[in-house]
Amino acid sequence: MRRTLALAALCIAGAALTAAPARASGTGGAELDAVHIDLGDRAALQRGAKLFINYCLSCHSASYMRYNRLGRDLGISDELIKKNLLFAGSQAGDLMVTTMPAEDSEKWFGVAPPDLSLTGRSRGAEWLYTYLRSFYIDDGAPSGWNNKLFENVAMPHVLYELQGVQRPVLGAEEEVMEGRLVTVEKIESFELVRPGKLTPAEYDRAVSDLTHYMVYMAEPAQLRRYTVGFWVVVFLLLLLAPAWLLKKEYWKDVR
Numbered sequence: 001m002r003r004t005l006a007l008a009a010l011c012i013a014g015a016a017l018t019a020a021p022a023r024a025s026g027t028g029g030a031e032l033d034a035v036h037i038d039l040g041d042r043a044a045l046q047r048g049a050k051l052f053i054n055y056c057l058s059c060h061s062a063s064y065m066r067y068n069r070l071g072r073d074l075g076i077s078d079e080l081i082k083k084n085l086l087f088a089g090s091q092a093g094d095l096m097v098t099t100m101p102a103e104d105s106e107k108w109f110g111v112a113p114p115d116l117s118l119t120g121r122s123r124g125a126e127w128l129y130t131y132l133r134s135f136y137i138d139d140g141a142p143s144g145w146n147n148k149l150f151e152n153v154a155m156p157h158v159l160y161e162l163q164g165v166q167r168p169v170l171g172a173e174e175e176v177m178e179g180r181l182v183t184v185e186k187i188e189s190f191e192l193v194r195p196g197k198l199t200p201a202e203y204d205r206a207v208s209d210l211t212h213y214m215v216y217m218a219e220p221a222q223l224r225r226y227t228v229g230f231w232v233v234v235f236l237l238l239l240l241a242p243a244w245l246l247k248k249e250y251w252k253d254v255r
């Protein structure tokens with residue numbers, strides 16, 4: 001019995017370890033804001049897909065994703081996809097690629113906007129959620145925008161109409177540099193200097209929706225895996241009763 005328990009504990013620990021998402025470094029020591037991702041929340045995924053197509057696809061591709069796969073997974077009909085989501089000139093079976101040529105975007109931004117198909121996995125949900133809420137106005141930056149999480153980022157704040165314009169509030173912090181204690185200025189918080197179309201709470205929800213969508217997009221099979229996994233567990237539990245009865249029946253004669 002004890003051995004079975006130990007084995008079960010080992011299995012659970014192993015599953016927990018392999019389930020931990022891969023995450024690239026690069027937070028620069030900045031703190032990430034927590035976001036709860038529930039891939040069963042279809043409404044959030046649908047709202048996120050709409051935001052992604054409207055605000056991100058003009059520069060970024062998501063070239064592992066087809067529009068109609070998205071429709072199938074999120075319960076959006078081909079009709080609705082055609083009417084509301086299709087990017088200029090695309091078909092429902094097309095991959096979600098940007099119409100912006102990479103050479104042009106490189107010329108404009110200095111770097112080509114990376115493909116976002118897998119960013120939900122490589123960066124992780126909390127990183128994305130924090131990143132999209134950390135843009136601030138910066139007159140010294142080429143695009144006029146900077147980001148607390150991704151310093152000197154080449155991407156402009158494309159959601160500023162929704163969020164509004166925020167300015168950093170600086171605070172002094174002591175840091176050890178080359179063995180000496182120095183005072184450096186750090187961004188402590190943000191102050192909204194021009195409100196956007198959404199209230200701060202609504203904006204947080206919109207970014208959470210977008211993060212939901214990007215996490216789903218990085219591994220669309222997750223949705224199916226959850227449903228299949230649930231029924232597999234139900235099946236195994238149902239199997240338990242006949243297996244136990246059968247064992248009793250066999251051992252009756254052995255004893």
Ligand code: HEC
Nearest residue numbers: 055056058059109111112113114119152153154155156158
């Ligand atoms: C105007 C063009 C443009 C639009 C629109 C745009 N981006 Fe970007 N984005 C960029 C550029 C350029 C970079 C590269 C930044 C760099 O490396 O400095 C980038 C980088 C990123 C990164 C960092 C990727 C990484 O792992 O390093 C993420 C995440 C991202 N964008 C998300 C989004 C999302 C989500 C949207 C839609 C809300 C969006 N972007 C819309 C231009 C754009």
